Amino acid sequence: MFRRWLDDLPLGLAPLLIAAMGLVAGLYLLLHPVQRGEADLSMWVFGPLHADAYKMAAEDFSVRTDHTIDVQLINYNAVNQKLRSALWAAVNIPDLVEIEKSAAGGFFRGPLAKVGFLDLKPYLVRDHILDRVPANSLATYTERGAIFGLPHDIHPVMLAYRADIVDPYLARRGLRMEDLATWGDYFRELRGLCTAGQRYLLQIEHGDAWAFQIFLMQRGGGIFGPGGRLRMDDDTAVQTMTWMIPLVAESGDNQVAESLGNWDPSFYRGLIEGFYIAVLCPDWRTSQLEAFAGDLHGKMRLVPLPAATPGGLRTSQMGGTMLGIARSARNPELAWQFARQIYYGSPQQHGQLFRTTNIITPDRQAWNDPAYHEPRPYWCNQVLGEQFIALADAVPPFYSSGFLPTAQAKLNEAIVACYGRYRSHGVEGFEAYVRQRLTSAADYVRRQMAREPDWDAEE
Amino acid sequence: MRRTIVYGVLVLFSILCLVPMVWLAVSAFKANADFHAYAFMPPPDRLTVANFSSLFKQMPFLRFMMNSFFVAGVTVMVQLFFSSLGGFALAKYAFAGKKVIMGVMLATMMIPGPVLLAPMYELIYHLRLIDSHLGLIVPGMVNVFGMFLFRQSMQSVPDEMLQAARIDGCNEFQIFWHVVIPVSRPIIGAFCLIAFMGTWNSFLWPQIILQSSDRFTLPIGLNQMVGVYEADYGAMMAGTLLAVLPVVVLFFLLQKEFIAGLTKGAVKG
Numbered sequence: 001m002f003r004r005w006l007d008d009l010p011l012g013l014a015p016l017l018i019a020a021m022g023l024v025a026g027l028y029l030l031l032h033p034v035q036r037g038e039a040d041l042s043m044w045v046f047g048p049l050h051a052d053a054y055k056m057a058a059e060d061f062s063v064r065t066d067h068t069i070d071v072q073l074i075n076y077n078a079v080n081q082k083l084r085s086a087l088w089a090a091v092n093i094p095d096l097v098e099i100e101k102s103a104a105g106g107f108f109r110g111p112l113a114k115v116g117f118l119d120l121k122p123y124l125v126r127d128h129i130l131d132r133v134p135a136n137s138l139a140t141y142t143e144r145g146a147i148f149g150l151p152h153d154i155h156p157v158m159l160a161y162r163a164d165i166v167d168p169y170l171a172r173r174g175l176r177m178e179d180l181a182t183w184g185d186y187f188r189e190l191r192g193l194c195t196a197g198q199r200y201l202l203q204i205e206h207g208d209a210w211a212f213q214i215f216l217m218q219r220g221g222g223i224f225g226p227g228g229r230l231r232m233d234d235d236t237a238v239q240t241m242t243w244m245i246p247l248v249a250e251s252g253d254n255q256v257a258e259s260l261g262n263w264d265p266s267f268y269r270g271l272i273e274g275f276y277i278a279v280l281c282p283d284w285r286t287s288q289l290e291a292f293a294g295d296l297h298g299k300m301r302l303v304p305l306p307a308a309t310p311g312g313l314r315t316s317q318m319g320g321t322m323l324g325i326a327r328s329a330r331n332p333e334l335a336w337q338f339a340r341q342i343y344y345g346s347p348q349q350h351g352q353l354f355r356t357t358n359i360i361t362p363d364r365q366a367w368n369d370p371a372y373h374e375p376r377p378y379w380c381n382q383v384l385g386e387q388f389i390a391l392a393d394a395v396p397p398f399y400s401s402g403f404l405p406t407a408q409a410k411l412n413e414a415i416v417a418c419y420g421r422y423r424s425h426g427v428e429g430f431e432a433y434v435r436q437r438l439t440s441a442a443d444y445v446r447r448q449m450a451r452e453p454d455w456d457a458e459e
Numbered sequence: 460m461r462r463t464i465v466y467g468v469l470v471l472f473s474i475l476c477l478v479p480m481v482w483l484a485v486s487a488f489k490a491n492a493d494f495h496a497y498a499f500m501p502p503p504d505r506l507t508v509a510n511f512s513s514l515f516k517q518m519p520f521l522r523f524m525m526n527s528f529f530v531a532g533v534t535v536m537v538q539l540f541f542s543s544l545g546g547f548a549l550a551k552y553a554f555a556g557k558k559v560i561m562g563v564m565l566a567t568m569m570i571p572g573p574v575l576l577a578p579m580y581e582l583i584y585h586l587r588l589i590d591s592h593l594g595l596i597v598p599g600m601v602n603v604f605g606m607f608l609f610r611q612s613m614q615s616v617p618d619e620m621l622q623a624a625r626i627d628g629c630n631e632f633q634i635f636w637h638v639v640i641p642v643s644r645p646i647i648g649a650f651c652l653i654a655f656m657g658t659w660n661s662f663l664w665p666q667i668i669l670q671s672s673d674r675f676t677l678p679i680g681l682n683q684m685v686g687v688y689e690a691d692y693g694a695m696m697a698g699t700l701l702a703v704l705p706v707v708v709l710f711f712l713l714q715k716e717f718i719a720g721l722t723k724g725a726v727k728g
């Protein structure tokens with residue numbers, strides 16, 4: 001009966017099914033309209049956890065002030081593209097927006113008066129917040145004296161290592177991990193744990209610009225310096241590259257670092273199986289390890305990064321997020337009040353975020369919250385918050401630029417080339433080659449910058 | 460012996476094709492702590508449905524799904540209407556400029572989609588369709604590929620049948636509806652499935668057009684879960700599994716029509 005009825009349909013089963021699905025969905029949407037009043041402020045956020053927290057904060061803000069905030073979660077890449085289009089077209093610009101650190105510089109180009117964000121320095125000074133924040137955390141978002149973004153985090157980098165493997169090995173030699181003050185000490189004392197193809201002392205990829213930047217900043221360098229000055233080919237960069245590449249490019253047992261991937265399942269698998277015994281670990285990565293390497297519960301510990309040289313810096317930094325208020329914000333003072341609430345609000349609120357994400361806030365006033373002083377069983381009962389807070393003021397500054405993506409792309413090419421060169425020629429003439437490659441990469445970026453000579457000029 | 464080898468190779472390739480799907484299905488039921496601990500299948504007692512509840516807690520997943528069904532359903536039906544009519548005209552009518560029109564249509568197929576994004580955005584912006592489902596449906600209403608598909612299929616309908624229908628008193632639309640469409644059913648099935656998958660999986664244009672989360676389609680909604688510093692892989696896998704499911708179910712329901720449509724004309728009588 002059904003088959004016959006079906007055969008009589010001129011269009012057949014496919015359109016019938018698809019039309020039915022569309023119809024049912026249409027009815028559902030019709031019966032479930034979104035009650036959407038125009039909010040007083042709109043905010044774009046790219047982190048799902050941030051969005052959840054801010055939506056709750058917006059409800060609280062609405063109760064206290066009678067003003068509404070529409071918090072929209074937008075994918076990381078989309079937020080940058082949409083914001084750029086919105087600022088260019090002056091259409092649909094959010095009042096508040098969070099941007100990832102490496103993308104921030106691109107939004108601070110042009111005459112200061114035409115930057116799409118408000119200078120928040122007067123607000124920070126007025127409300128006595130400037131002193132509460134480590135100075136270096138503001139470097140990324142400071143452009144020609146103006147502060148266009150509030151730092152959400154600091155992201156000190158530590159060394160996360162397999163305590164169940166390393167500590168007994170060092171104990172037999174009368175040592176502790178804390179005794180290994182430099183990278184030289186680290187690789188020398190743990191060399192016995194390294195077996196080619198089976199176990200390595202550090203997770204670094206062969207063409208890993210991510211690790212390179214961590215090491216570079218630890219040595220006081222950077223891709224860009226203050227004022228957007230390109231410095232990816234200075235002596236610090238050359239020395240860092242000359243030191244880092246052999247870690248992964250040496251052959252046989254002399255290779256001490258290796259990777260199975262940086263962000264994918266194989267990364268966690270490598271750590272769980274002890275393929276590498278330590279990873280460079282910003283605060284945000286610790287929560288990922290807890291979530292995705294559950295088997296290592298009680299087997300991991302954190303120590304400050306070994307320094308490049310005795311007495312050198314024991315940390316670096318990686319990643320970050322800023323909150324900006326659009327120059328076109330409908331109510332800048334209201335936007336500031338909300339920004340202040342979510343970034344420099346109650347210590348309990350930051351403590352809760354720390355418990356969920358392990359990310360420490362740059363607001364010193366929040367560091368007294370109990371959340372930062374709780375032992376963590378996953379990390380052998382180390383007090384994670386105190387560990388990161390102890391390094392917060394030492395975190396080196398990161399200077400962004402509109403040309404950062406270009407510089408990072410050229411740096412990647414240089415790293416891959418240097419790796420290939422070391423594999424084929426060894427140490428012979430390597431430093432000169434590194435210098436030549438970095439200079440060549442930097443020259444390319446400088447040519448690009450020269451094409452827009454007035455990008456940071458005032459009118 | 461030869462048959463065994465052929466079947467062996469086919470089975471091997473089938474396994475290769477199915478492994479990612481099975482991995483996706485298994486991953487959707489893995490707890491986050493087990494996600495990387497077990498490369499494939501954890502012990503059955505460790506499987507969990509927590510990812511699905513987490514998915515529905517984290518985002519209005521049902522709404523994303525309904526948005527996708529609505530946009531895909533309407534787009535496919537509108538495309539089917541215009542494509543079949545266009546294909547019919549190109550196949551069965553002689554008119555001035557027909558070859559030029561076909562040439563232009565072919566040329567539009569050769570222009571990469573991203574090139575058209577900026578002018579399309581401007582057009583949709585001026586039509587005030589930004590952040591609306593119409594902004595997704597209107598640009599996809601006419602499908603040139605579909606027109607050519609129908610043209611090729613309808614060319615095989617004998618002109619004598621059309622003449623007979625005219626003699627019986629049918630007008631041109633009645634001929635299209637009562638004579639041509641019923642014999643084009645296989646190609647309709649194939650076209651619907653292809654068009655549905657294209658719309659269902661569409662990512663770039665919706666990402667540009669849609670701004671409010673209550674209007675997001677599934678790919679855009681799922682993409683929100685990918686953070687820079689955090690990612691809930693389990694919930695993402697659960698969401699991806701649910702997003703893939705309608706297409707798989709649809710394919711199984713329509714596979715006869717789909718295959719018949721694609722192989723129509725493969726054997727000459």
